[in-house]
Amino acid sequence: MSRSGKSGGGRRAVTPDEAALWDHATRALAPVKAKPRVTETARAQASPTRSPAESKPDTADKRAPKTAPRPPPDPPRPPPPPPLTDFDRRRMRRIASGKVEIEARIDLHGLRQADALARLRSFLFDAHARGLRTVLVITGKGGGAQQGDHMAEALGQPRRGVIRRSVPAWLDAPDLRAVVVGYSTAGVRHGGEGALYVQLRRPPRGSGA
Secondary structure: OOOOOEOOOOOEOOOHHHHHHHHHHHOOOOOOOOOOOOOHHHHHHHOOOOOHHHHOOOOOOOOOOOOOOOOOOOOOOOOOOOOOOOOOHHHHHHHHOOOOOOOEEEEOOOOOHHHHHHHHHHHHHHHHHOOOOEEEEEOOOOOHHHHOOOHHHHOOOOOOOHHHHHHHHHHOOHHHHOOEEEEEEOOHHHOHHHEEEEEEOOOOOOOOO
16 A cells, blocks of 8 residues: 555655646647657768769860870981992902902802892802802803793793893892992803802901801
8 A cells, every 4th residue: 555645656646636637738739749850861862972073073174185195206227238339350350360269159040030039148148147258150141042032931941041130130139238349240260251250248347257
């Protein structure tokens, strides 16, 4: 049982008169609706964040267009080899008389043009690398009757006289001018008009020749 009208929880009990008075005072009041709490998720959805690309002003279009880098200048071209010169007549007479020996020789007679040119180039470059100065190139004479032989080329055979006429032009090419000083018709003892004396340049210093 409670003491002095107090409840067992230590609080005073509400009398009937107080209860009736509270009911009369609150009857005309409208209940207040609780407002929903704004969560962090709702705030994030209400104010979406802008991406870095949207937040920064677009200044790419306002910049001046970049110019392409200039290509590096072409390296300087080496000077062309000097032109062929006349064969030293005194040396030519000494070779023809046998006082100066021919250091190497090659026979192109009867070869096709492509084969003859390839062998001539290999022969001259090798002789120059070895430090040789005077070589003999045998071309064949190719007489007047042979020069008119057009059927040989049509039949797939080497045309007679073509090598003799072609060798001077080959020697005057830029690559062979780098190793050839000049040439001259050989003496009778070395083939006469069917051969050429070819004088080679001195190899550069330090090449081991």
